Amino acid sequence: MARPLLLSGGPIYVPPRQAAAVGHAVAGVADDKSGPAYQRRTWDALRASITGHVNKATPANIRHVLPELLAENLVRGRGLLCRALLKSQAACPAFTDVFAAIAAVVNSKIPAVGRLLLVRLVVRLRRAHVTGDKHQLAAAAMFVAHLVNQGVAHELLALELVEMLLAEPTDDGVEVAVGVVTECGACPREVDAVFDALRSILVDADVDRRIGFLIEGLFAVRRTQFRGHPPVRPELDLVEQEDQFTHQIETPLEDSHVKQLDPETHLDVFKPSATFLQDEAAYEDLKRSMLGDDGEHIEESEPNDDDDDFHREDMEMEVIKDETATNLINLRRTIYQTIMSSAGAEEAGHKLLSIVRPGQEAELCAMLVECCKQERASSNTRFHGQLGQRLCRISRAYQAGFEACFARCYAAAHRIGTDELRAAAGL
Structure with a gap:
């Protein structure tokens, strides 16, 4: 019987015969696919x-x-x-x-x-x-x-x-x-x-x-x-445009906001899981859907009409509705950055017209009024007034948008501060 190995003193050379003896001794524990030893081996291999x-x-x-x-x-x-x-x-x-x-x-x-x-x-x-x-x-x-x-x-x-x-x-x-x-x-x-x-x-x-x-x-x-x-x-260029999934980090690159993001560093270290076998089986199903049953390359697999019809029916039955208003938030942020980075009203109007699409005129009017409320100098409010005047000359949709903004501001005038009310009146 092989003598036990004392490894507490640090890494040492282990002769092949003794290493094989140790391997056979722990084989029974390592073969348990739900145990921590087997999960650790698969983690290192992964x-x-x-x-x-x-x-x-x-x-x-x-x-x-x-x-x-x-x-x-x-x-x-x-x-x-x-x-x-x-x-x-x-x-x-x-x-x-x-x-x-x-x-x-x-x-x-x-x-x-x-x-x-x-x-x-x-x-x-x-x-x-x-x-x-x-x-x-x-x-x-x-x-x-x-x-x-x-x-x-x-x-x-x-x-x-x-x-x-x-x-x-x-x-x-x-x-x-x-x-x-x-x-x-x-x-x-x-x-x-x-x-x-x-x-x-x-x-x-x-x-x-x-x-x-x-x-x-x-x-x-x-x-x-x-x-x-x-x-x-x-x-x-490996991903079709309709298959792309674009992420937007909702916090600006400021130190106080970045601290709110969780990099999930715990995912980098091994931790035993009680549902290891179920998770592995679930990924096998996901892998078959990504690579096919035979695991061949995606571009080399032959199309199957029945599978296409099946997936097409699933896509038609599944309706995803975005209720997070991500697109609206991105549009408002873009409008705000464009207004604040423009040197003059003509430059701002030219840039905004290339950003705003039909049907988004009301959001542009609302953002222009909100930006004007935050200004303190009369020269800056004059900039917003000139920009609003140019937009109203282009389309009646902007006129309707500013009329709606005026109605909202008039109805909520008792809740608006004096400085904001004076700045909005200058628009």
């Missing part, structure tokens, strides 16, 4: 497999790596996947678009992974900005830009990021902001305000000559309609 698939992905083999990655239990290992993506992307920023493509495909199948990745990115962005870690800040900002291009993150996140970097311009912050706009500047419609801020920094701010050359180079790229900087390379 972590190694996810890390390996992420690290070996390239634009040439990503279509073959993704089915192998999706075959792993990414619901259980979503924390491991997010950590592997963030760690690999920070170590090799040149492959950021590849990691963003992986995140986009997994997000289209399991949206919780995309949400968790964005939350951790926002937390990392704010921490790097506060501590002045340029390397981490640049890597995380580039990841956000490519996730916006892939449709995982809403474009407002990139705009808020650039606004945070340019609020108190420094050489490092402006350099990172230029990189973000270069990568995803062809996507957001509200990028004109960013270029106005960069122009003022180039003229007024005391920045290094190298940063000035970077800004001038960005303007040259913009004049060419971002030619040479496509949002997504053809070999990495």
Whole structure:
């Protein structure tokens, strides 16, 4: 009988014969698939497999790596996947678009992974900005830009990021902001305000000559309609637009709000689960729906008319109604940012008309009145009045919208403060 091994003193060399004896001694415990020992072994294997698939992905083999990655239990290992993506992307920023493509495909199948990745990115962005870690800040900002291009993150996140970097311009912050706009500047419609801020920094701010050359180079790229900087390379365009699931982080990139986000770091460590076998069986069903019964590549499987009819009937029966008003919140935020970043009424009107679609005129009128209420100087309220006058000349819908706003303000005049009432009357 082999002598017991005393491993409390630290890692030591174990001869193969003694290691085999120890393995046979604990075989009975490890074979229990519901026990902690077996769950720990599968957890270690899952972590190694996810890390390996992420690290070996390239634009040439990503279509073959993704089915192998999706075959792993990414619901259980979503924390491991997010950590592997963030760690690999920070170590090799040149492959950021590849990691963003992986995140986009997994997000289209399991949206919780995309949400968790964005939350951790926002937390990392704010921490790097506060501590002045340029390397981490640049890597995380580039990841956000490519996730916006892939449709995982809403474009407002990139705009808020650039606004945070340019609020108190420094050489490092402006350099990172230029990189973000270069990568995803062809996507957001509200990028004109960013270029106005960069122009003022180039003229007024005391920045290094190298940063000035970077800004001038960005303007040259913009004049060419971002030619040479496509949002997504053809070999990495793997998700159809209707299959994309876009996330919007509802908190701005401020320290007090970022602290409210939960990065769920407990998902990165092993914890035994009482429902381990049920969770594994549930993911097997999900994996079959994603990859097919035989586990072949998605693009190589032959279409089945019966399955298509079945899924089409399910889609017709399932009606999803969004009651969170996410689109309305995003529209109001975009209108507010456009109004506050415009230098004149004509510029603001031109930008707003390119944002607001038919049927949204009332929201624009309401936001203009709310912005006017917050002003204290008469010159600023004159700006809002000129903007409202130009909008009323364009369409009767804006006239009706302002009339409705006047009726609401008149009815609630006894609840409005004196300063707000005076500012609203100036509109």
